[in-house]
Amino acid sequence: MIPLKAIIFDLDGTLVDSARDLQNATNALLAEEGLRQVSLAEVKSMIGDGAAKLVERAIVATGGDPARLPELVARFLKIYAANSSCHTEAYPGVPQTLESLKRLGLPLAVVTNKPYAATIDILESLGLRGFFDTVVGGDTLPERKPHPAPVLMALQRLGVEPEAALMIGDNYHDVQAARAAGVRACAVTYGYSHKPHAELGADRLIDTMPDLLPIIEGATAA
Template identity: 50%
Template sequence: MSILKRFPALIFDFDGTLTDSAPDITLGLNRLLAQEGRRELPLSMVHHMIGDGAGRLVEQAFAATGVALTPAELGPMTARYLAIYGALPVDRSCIYPDVVDTLTALKQAGHRLGLCTNKPAGISVDLLGELGLDTLFDAVAGGDSVARRKPHPDPLLFVMDRLGVDAGGAVMVGDNANDVAAARGAGVPAVAVAYGYPRMPLAELGADIIIDRFADLPTALARLV
């Protein structure tokens, strides 16, 4: 069976999988923290906060500086962070090596590509456009597209529905446990990249295959067929 026939739909995480977004996320958080008179956080610390959505990111960032945001404070503070982050200039060098060429080749081969991220959908779509990746993707699910974010399978199922496939025709490609858990919940295989923000030893992610380079994805898919 060909890769295309087995996996007509390929679905990707964003942060830590397609782009090294941690520096900009750190910059946005630190600008917000500075506005609130809090200390800045190092990039290495923020790496471990990425992946659970903007609200949880902001909550963890303030907690790291000794402030426990109340539910009433968290919403407005998250909105402020998203406004700061969304206004940052986008540098296409944040795209990991081989991502553009590999996605382009897969798209040209006939695969439908989806994005499944815990970033808000609007910001995700805007970023895809600014990075020049928007024409490659056929469907996008953000952390606010459905009621529950990854690790729940709902956003992945949302993308699969829009790509017109069921569990027999898709694979999830990500970098952390949320991506693998969502894939498991949706009944699809999971490929993990080794260079992202896993927050745990790679061997503990439970992915079907781990790849060191994005360019290794076609070979990994062939092994799953």
């Protein structure tokens, strides 16, 4: 197997737990619309496919009008942008793992369906921005995961071939994007997966981010 030369990370549910800030922004929008509030568990089931899909799922679940989706998404993005990192936290072991990977000399990237500006805000607020050589947001390209284009853009920026890269995510769209791009895939067993982790089709599953290190060390020496 070709030695590993780059790691690509999903953001929400993989590096950071952003559910509370997303819930707060969603509920602020719903309150403006006179709709019921959604629970944290409900929001977690809606996360992963970009802001528009989150808003659509929330509106449908609470009996709102999907025909107004473009207007509602725009309003949601304004609400969320102002408070995207109030309660968002890195998962246990994430900063230490990223530091160890950088010591190995591996270029790192984030490929997320979250808007780019909110992604940068979160990474900077958590002190994680400096670990990443490139960041591809959900609005960087017309396509989003599970389309391979965002993953391929990150690899092009890093100067690494797909077969020498590994994608780490928590959901089906991460694994599908990796597969479509010709990249190896690893999934965490926490996060916001919409299906059982064993059914995601990843090459490996890890329970915590530090569990990634022995996998990486073995693959870089392959």
